[in-house]
Amino acid sequence: MKRVLKRVLVTRPAGQAQHMMTLLQQAGFAPVHQPALIIRxxxxxxxxxxxxxxxxxxxxxxxxxxxxxxxxxxxxxxxxxxxxxxxxxxxxxxxxxxxxxxxxxxxxxxxxxxxxxxxxxxxxxxxxxxxxxxxxxxxxxxxxxxxxxxxxxxxxxxxxxxxxECADEVCWPEPPVDAVLVTSVESWHCLQQQAARHLKQAPVIVAGSARIGDEIRAAGYDNLLVAASPHDEDMLACLIHKTG
The missing domain is CATH 3.40.50.10090 (Rossmann fold)
Structure with a gap:
């Protein structure tokens, strides 16, 4: 039986997450935004x-x-x-x-x-x-x-x-999330540096590409799904596939 995922952590930089948040809400998820990266x-x-x-x-x-x-x-x-x-x-x-x-x-x-x-x-x-x-x-x-x-x-x-640049601080949401969306290798490295303990506990990590997935897998994480691309629609489709 598939795991039901509800709370989803979106890690895109500030100003770039709203479309993903809206798609998740429309699909019945409860999105939470915590940027992993700052674009300077x-x-x-x-x-x-x-x-x-x-x-x-x-x-x-x-x-x-x-x-x-x-x-x-x-x-x-x-x-x-x-x-x-x-x-x-x-x-x-x-x-x-x-x-x-x-x-x-x-x-x-x-x-x-x-x-x-x-x-x-x-x-x-x-x-x-x-x-x-x-x-x-x-x-x-x-x-x-x-x-x-x-x-x-x-x-x-x-x-x-x-x-x-890595965000100054990654504040992990409470209660814990059911899934984490990772859309770049750089954001993954920042998340790992600041929130590795929480990542280990996350039921699912969704990687935005095979290259990102390889980085996550090499770090010892097996709670991994790989989307067709980092685009919002592909990330959502991958997440929905795991929901049931």
Whole structure:
């Protein structure tokens, strides 16, 4: 018989959890929000501003997350009263694409996968000889995307727009939760540092991807479910599958 899960801990950063909270409530869960991460915007170095000023010289601009899209659009808007034409604005998934489209950009995103590997399959990134690609991301992001583009002949530039930091304190809710949603490797590390004892007691941890799940499993946790992606709808679908 499946375990009935009711109280669900959402660990997305402040300002990014409301949609997930609403979906959970509509599905009959009792969501609780406790951010594991703080997203801290970084000042732009002169070289970073130059890349944004030269936006029309790039074949493609890749936004690795909704945070990158929000901060990137704000920085670009200061320099571009009208968006340049002929640039492929690429989003890692639909949540990121939605931010770009709200700003008036024609965003392209993979139909499935919602990660760097899926973006690399887009037609506009297959033939890159003598083309420039700009990556807008957080500090210390994965290098797979940039390395693959370089292998395909692209000149790759990156701009770090934000830094992920552990929340100053993770206040574990009372009464205890039945499930914990983990949507990034960084948030998992922060949770482990500050709330390992509580995590061990949680009936279910839902990982937002196989990569996140591997990190959780390697830390010795077997109370694990793995969603198709970190997107809210996929996290909810995975959780509902365990409910009955």
């Amino acid at each position: 915007a970084l000042p732009l170095a002169p070289a970073d501003k130059r890349h944004l000023f030269d936006l029309d010289l790039f074949h493609a601009v890749f936004f690795v997350s909704p945070n990158a899209a929000r901060l990137g659009v704000a920085a670009m808007a200061d320099l571009w009263p009208q968006w340049p034409v002929g640039v492929h604005f690429l989003a890692v998934g639909e949540a990121t694409a939605g931010v770009l489209r709200e700003a008036g950009l024609e965003a392209e995103a993979p139909a499935a996968g919602f990660n760097s590997e899926a973006v690399l399959s887009l037609p506009c990134l297959q033939s890159l000889s003598e083309k420039r690609v700009l990556i807008l991301r957080g500090e210390g992001g994965r290098e797979l995307f940039a390395e693959t583009l370089a292998d395909r002949g692209a000149a790759v530039s990156t701009v770090a727009l934000y830094r992920r």
